[in-house]
Amino acid sequence: MQELLRRYGISLSVIMVAMTAFWLLALVVIPNLVLFKFSFRLYLPVDQLGGPNDVYTLKNYATFFESPIHINVFFSTILYSSFVTAICLAITYPLAYILAKVLKSTDTATFFLVLLVPLWVSEILRSFAWFIILSMQGPLNAVLLGIGIIDKPIRWITGFQSVIVGLVYAYILFMLFPIYNAISALDTNQIEASEDLGASMWRTHWRVIIPHSKPGIASGCVMVFMLCAGSVIVPTTLASTNSRWFTEIIQQWMFEGLDWNTGSAYAFLLLALCIIFVSLVMRILNVRLVDIAK
Amino acid sequence: MSEDVQLSKICMDFGSFRAVNNVDVTIKPGEFFSFLGPSGCGKTTILRLISGFMEPTEGSVKIGGKDMKGIRPNARPTALIFQNLALFPLMPVWENITFGLEVRGVPKAQRRAKAEELLQLVDLHDSADKRISQLSGGQKQRVAIARALAVEPKVMLLDEPLSALDLKLRQHMRAELRAIQKRTGVTFIYITHDQGEALAMSDRVGVMSQGILQQVATPQEIYNNPVNGFVASFVGENNVFVGTVKGKSGDIATFETAKGQFNARLGANVSVGDTTKLFVRPEFCTLQKTASKSANSIAVEVTEIAFEGNFVNVFVRDESGDTHMVQVQNDPSIPTPALHSKAHMIFDPQSCMILSEATDTRSGH
Ligand SMILES: Nc1ncnc2c1ncn2[C@@H]1O[C@H](COP(=O)(O)OP(=O)(O)OP(=O)(O)O)[C@@H](O)[C@H]1O
Ligand SMILES: [Mg+2]
Numbered sequence: 001m002q003e004l005l006r007r008y009g010i011s012l013s014v015i016m017v018a019m020t021a022f023w024l025l026a027l028v029v030i031p032n033l034v035l036f037k038f039s040f041r042l043y044l045p046v047d048q049l050g051g052p053n054d055v056y057t058l059k060n061y062a063t064f065f066e067s068p069i070h071i072n073v074f075f076s077t078i079l080y081s082s083f084v085t086a087i088c089l090a091i092t093y094p095l096a097y098i099l100a101k102v103l104k105s106t107d108t109a110t111f112f113l114v115l116l117v118p119l120w121v122s123e124i125l126r127s128f129a130w131f132i133i134l135s136m137q138g139p140l141n142a143v144l145l146g147i148g149i150i151d152k153p154i155r156w157i158t159g160f161q162s163v164i165v166g167l168v169y170a171y172i173l174f175m176l177f178p179i180y181n182a183i184s185a186l187d188t189n190q191i192e193a194s195e196d197l198g199a200s201m202w203r204t205h206w207r208v209i210i211p212h213s214k215p216g217i218a219s220g221c222v223m224v225f226m227l228c229a230g231s232v233i234v235p236t237t238l239a240s241t242n243s244r245w246f247t248e249i250i251q252q253w254m255f256e257g258l259d260w261n262t263g264s265a266y267a268f269l270l271l272a273l274c275i276i277f278v279s280l281v282m283r284i285l286n287v288r289l290v291d292i293a294k
Numbered sequence: 295m296s297e298d299v300q301l302s303k304i305c306m307d308f309g310s311f312r313a314v315n316n317v318d319v320t321i322k323p324g325e326f327f328s329f330l331g332p333s334g335c336g337k338t339t340i341l342r343l344i345s346g347f348m349e350p351t352e353g354s355v356k357i358g359g360k361d362m363k364g365i366r367p368n369a370r371p372t373a374l375i376f377q378n379l380a381l382f383p384l385m386p387v388w389e390n391i392t393f394g395l396e397v398r399g400v401p402k403a404q405r406r407a408k409a410e411e412l413l414q415l416v417d418l419h420d421s422a423d424k425r426i427s428q429l430s431g432g433q434k435q436r437v438a439i440a441r442a443l444a445v446e447p448k449v450m451l452l453d454e455p456l457s458a459l460d461l462k463l464r465q466h467m468r469a470e471l472r473a474i475q476k477r478t479g480v481t482f483i484y485i486t487h488d489q490g491e492a493l494a495m496s497d498r499v500g501v502m503s504q505g506i507l508q509q510v511a512t513p514q515e516i517y518n519n520p521v522n523g524f525v526a527s528f529v530g531e532n533n534v535f536v537g538t539v540k541g542k543s544g545d546i547a548t549f550e551t552a553k554g555q556f557n558a559r560l561g562a563n564v565s566v567g568d569t570t571k572l573f574v575r576p577e578f579c580t581l582q583k584t585a586s587k588s589a590n591s592i593a594v595e596v597t598e599i600a601f602e603g604n605f606v607n608v609f610v611r612d613e614s615g616d617t618h619m620v621q622v623q624n625d626p627s628i629p630t631p632a633l634h635s636k637a638h639m640i641f642d643p644q645s646c647m648i649l650s651e652a653t654d655t656r657s658g659h
Binding site: 187189190192193194195196197198199200203207208211212 | 345347366367368369372373374376378380381382384385393394396397398441442445
């Protein structure tokens with residue numbers, strides 16, 4: 001804060017702080033508070049608003065617990081989000097290690113550029129690209145048929161598999177960067193010391209590199225998990241009729257049912273349950289929130 | 295318990311740059327051997343070649359007679375102590391020390407006992423459960439030594455392990471390291487750019503310059519009979535005179551300089567007619583009122599006196615304006631020369647040497 005004042009002077013500092021505060025308040029806090037209030041009110045016809053039925057109630061939240069279908073969708077959302085998180089971790093950890101410790105730094109720069117270019121395209125287009133790739137007459141089936149691995153096209157977009165592919169693709173970089181940063185920060189001599197003392201490569205990863213990069217791994221996992229559970233575009237583009245995502249139900253309440261009250265109750269439930277789930281997992285894996293912030 | 299290390303004509307290239315050039319030396323079992331040289335001369339590279347993090351471009355590394363080609367560091371009978379120690383900050387002290395045993399599948403109780411034993415050895419009691427960040431520099435040093443000793447290496451490799459410590463602790467750790475080496479009998483290969491350290495600790499010293507091993511000898515030999523100008527000037531102080539070798543009788547040659555004619559021992563690779571340098575240590579020089587007939591002498595004026603405690607450095611200037619140094623023991627019964635007094639700097643032909651420059655550097659490559 002002192003530094004800010006010294007560098008930019010009083011008026012500029014005030015403007016910057018005010019703009020940040022405005023952004024937080026007007027665009028994040030207030031809308032959420034409004035929705036939060038909504039979630040405790042009933043969805044009523046206009047003429048009953050302010051009337052005797054317009055009371056604070058937990059009925060919207062109860063709706064969720066009374067609907068086995070919605071509970072079911074919630075659990076599959078958690079399950080498949082965890083699944084996506086695990087896949088991202090499995091792909092990213094070796095990649096991050098290679099980028100951070102094996103490749104020369106000039107190669108690493110090129111690699112990151114190549115990874116980042118797809119981010120310039122919007123998420124909806126990227127999901128749609130997968131829709132095209134995975135469709136019955138799409139390039140994936142064409143290639144597989146062409147090289148003779150399969151003899152009739154496979155229906156990829158069914159169940160959760162296409163959603164998983166889409167989510168992994170959409171959020172994998174959110175896993176890569178924190179882990180890459182964590183491993184980069186590890187002194188290479190530690191890896192060499194471990195090897196010099198007789199450790200195999202696996203042992204070195206298990207005892208030296210993974211413990212060191214645990215905060216990075218944890219923050220990557222939390223980010224990917226939360227993004228997946230809250231994703232709308234990927235599931236709506238790539239899900240089929242037999243795979244529904246919890247966000248789709250929220251969307252249904254809000255835009256098809258026009259019932260913003262139940263919709264916001266569901267949204268807050270998703271948030272709360274995800275936070276509980278993440279904290280539980282973190283407790284089990286013995287990671288603290290402060291480690292992640294570092 | 296210990297093994298010899300045989301480096302046969304090893305070269306190491308990084309691209310077109312030759313960091314280690316034709317190093318050929320055998321380090322004996324149980325020896326304390328130091329590589330001494332200025333920064334960037336290839337010392338760390340040699341250690342990494344022995345420990346297996348690099349393979350030499352040419353030549354071979356043998357440990358206990360066995361060629362190490364293709365053997366990874368985790369399968370070599372060496373333990374490396376890194377310049378920055380590279381202790382594992384997330385493990386307590388005792389797990390650090392026994393990490394090498396853990397990877398060999400030694401049960402926990404046994405490991406714990408071994409850690410306590412090694413902590414005794416390095417004089418670090420009651421620290422088994424401390425975190426690395428709770429230790430002082432010297433204590434970390436000892437943990438690093440204990441960690442390396444735990445795997446019972448045949449050869450211990452140390453990359454300037456004392457350079458981060460302050461002077462007092464460094465001197466203490468020198469003695470300590472030497473004692474540990476004697477007690478365990480392990481071959482120690484020690485790297486340093488500190489000549490005092492190398493001379494004080496080693497059985498033999500290898501002096502390096504630009505990837506080339508200039509001389510391998512005992513500390514006394516290195517100091518008293520350097521093979522060339524590089525070794526003479528890297529190890530210890532010198533007064534240097536430029537001139538030409540005129541004649542030779544026995545091992546004493548006459549050396550013609552702008553400041554007069556001197557007699558001196560003739561080093562290897564120098565012959566009559568060569569223009570080169572004469573080196574004489576400051577402690578072999580004395581100041582006298584009169585010129586000497588038998589020894590070399592040069593008329594000088596005292597310009598500065600630096601009292602160093604146990605000895606005194608007297609700086610003198612000759613008639614052509616060059617400064618030389620004379621080192622005398624601090625002895626209150628002998629008066630130190632007065633500032634600006636005239637005197638003669640005397641040095642014996644047996645205690646000075648005519649030497650060539652360093653052994654040819656990279657031009658041969
Ligand atoms: N991996 C590498 N790639 C390219 N050049 C290298 C590499 N490692 C070392 N060098 C070069 O080889 C030379 C010797 O390096 P080395 O680290 O062995 O020096 P050193 O004697 O240990 O020096 P210091 O006392 O500063 O540690 C240096 O000029 C260095 O730049
Ligand atoms: Mg070095």
